[in-house]
Structures are given as structure tokens and as C-alpha cells.
Amino acid sequence: MSGHEINPNDWITKYADYLFNYTITRVKDRETAQDLVQDTFFAGLKSMKNFKGEASERTWLVSILKRKIIDHYRKINSKKGQAEIKVNFSHDSENEGSWLEQRVADPYDRTAEDTIENTELGLAIHNCIGKLPEKQAQVFKMKTLLGHETEAICNELDITASNLWVIIHRARTAIAACLEKNWF
Amino acid sequence: MSKKNGLIIPCDEANHTCDKTQYREASLWEKIKLNIHLIYCRACRKYTKNNSKLTKLVHSEAVECLKTSEKKKMKSALDNEITGQ
Structure with a gap:
């Protein structure tokens, strides 16, 4: 399709395990990791025309995957924040002001x-x-x-x-x- | 495997047994023969050492791998997407 050697048909055999391993150490959950890898392949497919061949195919996919993982954490964190507000305002007022730091999941926590x-x-x-x-x-x-x-x-x-x-x-x-x- | 029940085994057989022990598939007799071989064979000692190290690394929790079925699912989804374009 594009001039550079890029072949989505080989992606799964070549990179799925690598990307999955990359993801699982960052999101813990197998299901989520799988979804993220799958999303990455889809996104890669869509933006294949923009692939300039400057990096290797895998590096390029990893860079997409990174964005996906960040987006994933943004999404769950914003949900968490909303849930926490309710808890916070009903009772337990001495912790006021510090709920964000305390309750929002920190992706680097166990790192x-x-x-x-x-x-x-x-x-x-x-x-x-x-x-x-x-x-x-x-x-x-x-x-x-x-x-x-x-x-x-x-x-x-x-x-x-x-x-x-x-x-x-x-x-x-x-x-x-x-x-x-x-x-x- | 010329001498069927000899205590002395050649290196290739020793390596084969060593590979099997990594998956706990070697019999006791095979393991005895391997260990006798290791007493006098430096090269195989090294191989065995590296091999067990590799097993340990791979079995540490860090290494994950997709199941074949999961991969198939991904593959078909991706194929759909490719043809859909």
C-alpha cells in the first residue's frame, strides 16, 4: 500500500507477544492489555500511510501503544476521581484537600x-x-x-x-x- | 544411544536430557546418567548451568505470552479491519 515495507499481516506473529509483554507490565490486567494491543494494531493500520520508515516497524507500533496506555490511565483515573468525590463529601472530612494524591491510582506506584x-x-x-x-x-x-x-x-x-x-x-x-x- | 544401559553417555545425549530436565520430563535414570556425565564434562556443565538460568528467567513472572487462541482472535479481528479498508 505505501512505499515502505510494512505488512500488517505479519504483525500478530511478529509483534503481538512483544507488545503484549510491554503492556502487561504496565496495566497488570490481561484483558485490558489485550485490548490495548488490539487497539494499537487497528490504529497502526489506520495511520499506515503516515509511517515514514524512519524507525523500525516495531518501534513505531510501540510508540502508538504508549499513547494507548497513557489514554487508558487517563480514562480510568477520571472515572476514579468522580467516584472519590462522592465518598469524600459524604463523610471523612479530615482528609480533605489531599484526596487526589491519596486516591488516584498511580501507575508508577509498584514500579x-x-x-x-x-x-x-x-x-x-x-x-x-x-x-x-x-x-x-x-x-x-x-x-x-x-x-x-x-x-x-x-x-x-x-x-x-x-x-x-x-x-x-x-x-x-x-x-x-x-x-x-x-x-x- | 549405542550402549543402552551404559553409565557413560555422549554429550549430545546429555544435552538432550538436560533440555528435558528443564521441563521436568527426564526420568530418574536419565538424570543419574546426566549427572555422571557432568562430573567429567566441562562443556556440558556450562550448558546445563546456562540452561537452568534461562529456565529460571523465563519462569520469573515478567515474561508473558499470548495464548494461541487469543492470538487467533486478534488475527481475525485485524484481518477484518484490513479487508474493511
């Missing part, structure tokens, strides 16, 4: 240093998985992250068990090497 580190770790791992050949990435995710049984995976992908272990072995070696370079 202690280890959480930040974990966020980055999750992204680093997904980054490394993203570099694998598609088949390896798929098998590794199913086996390790989703915890499917060996047999179930073999049936679904139509491969033998020893085949699966070879794929897993290659994937693990590659990911370990990649993480060694970028993380440890």
Missing part, C-alpha cells in the same frame, strides 16, 4: 527497581525470541511460556518428539547466547 528490571528482562527475552526462525520461536513459546505438553505440540505442528527436542535445543542455545550478549 520498584526490580519491577523495572523485570520489565526489561521480559522485553529482552521477547526480543531474543523474535530473532529466532519462526518455527523455533513458535515451538519454544508453546513449550516454555505456555507450558503445553510435548505430545500436544507434536500433534498440533505435526512433528515427532525428537524433532521437537532438537528444535527446543537450538532455540535455547540461541536465546541463551542472545541474552548473554544483551542482558547478563
Whole structure:
């Protein structure tokens, strides 16, 4: 459609996990995170013509996703504020004046240093998985992250068990090497 | 796997067992053989160490992944949107 290489058909396989991981560390709730990622893809689709190819496709999607997450917090915060006012004016008047700071959810609240580190770790791992050949990435995710049984995976992908272990072995070696370079 | 019940196993088999232990799928006998192998094989010791480290990292809560069904749902919704344009 546009001159730059941008292909929405590959988005889900390529970026869905990365973006989802990015979101889940920021909004906690799986459902919401999914919706936000989905919205991001829609928004990306709409503004595909504006994509100049200056950044990578993923960076561009992440920048859209960031706006979506911020919007999400704006929305729930404004709802919270309204609810809080009612509570506040009916009783408990000694806390007056400080309700905003106290009650409005702070998105950075639980972001202690280890959480930040974990966020980055999750992204680093997904980054490394993203570099694998598609088949390896798929098998590794199913086996390790989703915890499917060996047999179930073999049936679904139509491969033998020893085949699966070879794929897993290659994937693990590659990911370990990649993480060694970028993380440890 | 030439010597079926030998205590000494080659490196590739050791690595295979090591991969299996990461998913708790190795039998006790396999684990014994792996550990005997690790006594004298430095390369496999290193591999095993890295491998367990990776498992630990992946299982820390930070790493999330979409279920296949969830992805399918997203995909079909996106496809609809693409054709709708």
C-alpha cells in the first residue's frame, strides 16, 4: 500500500507477544492489555500511510501503544476521581484537600527497581525470541511460556518428539547466547 | 544411544536430557546418567548451568505470552479491519 515495507499481516506473529509483554507490565490486567494491543494494531493500520520508515516497524507500533496506555490511565483515573468525590463529601472530612494524591491510582506506584528490571528482562527475552526462525520461536513459546505438553505440540505442528527436542535445543542455545550478549 | 544401559553417555545425549530436565520430563535414570556425565564434562556443565538460568528467567513472572487462541482472535479481528479498508 505505501512505499515502505510494512505488512500488517505479519504483525500478530511478529509483534503481538512483544507488545503484549510491554503492556502487561504496565496495566497488570490481561484483558485490558489485550485490548490495548488490539487497539494499537487497528490504529497502526489506520495511520499506515503516515509511517515514514524512519524507525523500525516495531518501534513505531510501540510508540502508538504508549499513547494507548497513557489514554487508558487517563480514562480510568477520571472515572476514579468522580467516584472519590462522592465518598469524600459524604463523610471523612479530615482528609480533605489531599484526596487526589491519596486516591488516584498511580501507575508508577509498584514500579520498584526490580519491577523495572523485570520489565526489561521480559522485553529482552521477547526480543531474543523474535530473532529466532519462526518455527523455533513458535515451538519454544508453546513449550516454555505456555507450558503445553510435548505430545500436544507434536500433534498440533505435526512433528515427532525428537524433532521437537532438537528444535527446543537450538532455540535455547540461541536465546541463551542472545541474552548473554544483551542482558547478563 | 549405542550402549543402552551404559553409565557413560555422549554429550549430545546429555544435552538432550538436560533440555528435558528443564521441563521436568527426564526420568530418574536419565538424570543419574546426566549427572555422571557432568562430573567429567566441562562443556556440558556450562550448558546445563546456562540452561537452568534461562529456565529460571523465563519462569520469573515478567515474561508473558499470548495464548494461541487469543492470538487467533486478534488475527481475525485485524484481518477484518484490513479487508474493511
